[in-house]
Amino acid sequence: xxxxxxxxxxxxxxxxxxxxxxxKVFKASHGCFLKxxxxxxxxxxxxxxxxxxxxxxxxxxxxxxxxxxxxxLPYHSIHQWSxxxxxxxxxxxxxxxxxxxxxxxxxxxxxxEANESAIFLANSFWKIKGHKNKKICLSLQNGxxxxxxxxKEQLVQIHRKNDKLFGQELINELKSTISRIxxxxxSCLIIEPIQHHGAGATxxxxxxxxxxxxxxxxxxxxxxxxxxxxxxxxxxxxxxQSLNFKYDIITFGKSSTSGYFPFSFAWxxxxxxxxxxxxxxxxxxxxxxxxxxxxxxLARIVAEKVSxxxxxxxxxxxxxxxxxxxTHGIPEVKSVKFYNLYGYLFFEDTVIAxxxxxxxxxxxILVTHYKNYITVSPPAIIDQNExxxxxxxxx
Ligand SMILES: Cc1ncc(COP(=O)(O)O)c(C=O)c1O
Numbered sequence: 242x243x244x245x246x247x248x249x250x251x252x253x254x255x256x257x258x259x260x261x262x263x264x265k266v267f268k269a270s271h272g273c274f275l276k277x278x279x280x281x282x283x284x285x286x287x288x289x290x291x292x293x294x295x296x297x298x299x300x301x302x303x304x305x306x307x308x309x310x311x312x313x314l315p316y317h318s319i320h321q322w323s324x325x326x327x328x329x330x331x332x333x334x335x336x337x338x339x340x341x342x343x344x345x346x347x348x349x350x351x352x353x354e355a356n357e358s359a360i361f362l363a364n365s366f367w368k369i370k371g372h373k374n375k376k377i378c379l380s381l382q383n384g385x386x387x388x389x390x391x392x393k394e395q396l397v398q399i400h401r402k403n404d405k406l407f408g409q410e411l412i413n414e415l416k417s418t419i420s421r422i423x424x425x426x427x428s429c430l431i432i433e434p435i436q437h438h439g440a441g442a443t444x445x446x447x448x449x450x451x452x453x454x455x456x457x458x459x460x461x462x463x464x465x466x467x468x469x470x471x472x473x474x475x476x477x478x479x480x481x482q483s484l485n486f487k488y489d490i491i492t493f494g495k496s497s498t499s500g501y502f503p504f505s506f507a508w509x510x511x512x513x514x515x516x517x518x519x520x521x522x523x524x525x526x527x528x529x530x531x532x533x534x535x536x537x538x539l540a541r542i543v544a545e546k547v548s549x550x551x552x553x554x555x556x557x558x559x560x561x562x563x564x565x566x567x568t569h570g571i572p573e574v575k576s577v578k579f580y581n582l583y584g585y586l587f588f589e590d591t592v593i594a595x596x597x598x599x600x601x602x603x604x605x606i607l608v609t610h611y612k613n614y615i616t617v618s619p620p621a622i623i624d625q626n627e628x629x630x631x632x633x634x635x636x
Pocket of ligand 1: 291
């Protein structure tokens with residue numbers, strides 16, 4: 242039995258892991274590279290799981306903020322009728338940067354928890370309004386990435402004929418799902434503005450406006466899951482807000498602290514937040530580490546960096562260069578889709594995509610594969626050095 246088998250690894254097959262003699266063990270990192278315990282370096286084109294490490298592995302501002310915050314106030318619980326300075330700073334900065342000064346926050350530690358919190362808030366909203374039966378959450382097929390059992394039990398997925406499109410067909414499928422279940426039982430719809438496990442499907446402002454209109458007619462709240470697309474991955478602090486998509490709650494996670502600390506939150510539109518303040522009993526919900534001061538201090542720095550206009554320009558340029566290098570260097574690529582530094586490479590089928598992923602791994606390049614595509618989401622500090630490395634290693 243290999244020594245690594247004592248830990249269950251998320252989204253892996255335990256019996257297959259048992260058969261592997263030794264898994265790769267990483268011990269160090271620098272910039273865009275990870276180093277294993279045999280001192281071999283890998284270019285992390287996936288920023289270790291859907292682009293978490295947005296600012297790279299050696300961002301001095303983040304390292305300094307982390308150590309400084311740990312030396313001043315390493316822990317604080319917001320359960321006990323009090324706040325911390327980093328928490329207030331972060332909320333003020335985030336609301337101002339998004340031009341939404343009166344939005345509310347519900348803090349958590351992971352994307353799944355942020356989504357669960359958002360659904361809890363949506364259900365609480367309807368309870369206040371006297372609709373106690375509105376508890377079901379709608380999502381798209383392959384359009385929800387959360388891990389909690391509670392959530393999985395409450396979800397109803399919209400059956401889709403074509404999971405590549407956000408258009409009229411999806412609107413029709415939404416309408417028929419609502420009439421099948423009954424609007425009086427549905428609390429919210431959760432949707433990713435770019436569907437991570439849906440081949441990067443997305444919609445334009447007309448689609449999202451129409452979606453919101455139908456949800457409003459049926460008294461259903463709209464939760465946008467920006468756990469992947471938020472905090473810079475697509476060039477702005479919030480992808481949906483850079484395009485003016487309407488929403489009731491937005492969830493953020495992954496790159497909010499560039500992966501340096503577990504941190505996530507649900508961001509609540511002011512009108513919904515104000516209504517929720519009428520909830521006149523204890524919120525039986527939340528997390529011991531909600532609004533952790535280290536997470537808040539780091540998220541404040543990431544938010545500041547990604548809301549600079551130059552960040553959008555540079556991630557757009559780098560995405561274009563990366564897309565060209567990968568298309569040129571991997572002959573099996575059929576087509577590509579890039580949203581700044583959130584990219585999809587499409588292949589003929591799943592087998593080819595898996596083969597390419599293995600080949601890249603052998604050439605010390607890390608990417609993620611799902612179905613017939615590979616996603617790339619490198620640290621935003623990727624630059625000429627890494628582009629040269631890629632061109633050399635893809636040859
Ligand atoms: C779009 C999206 N939302 C939520 C999550 C869940 O985040 P976490 O793994 O931090 O719980 C994921 C995870 O990959 C995701 O891709």
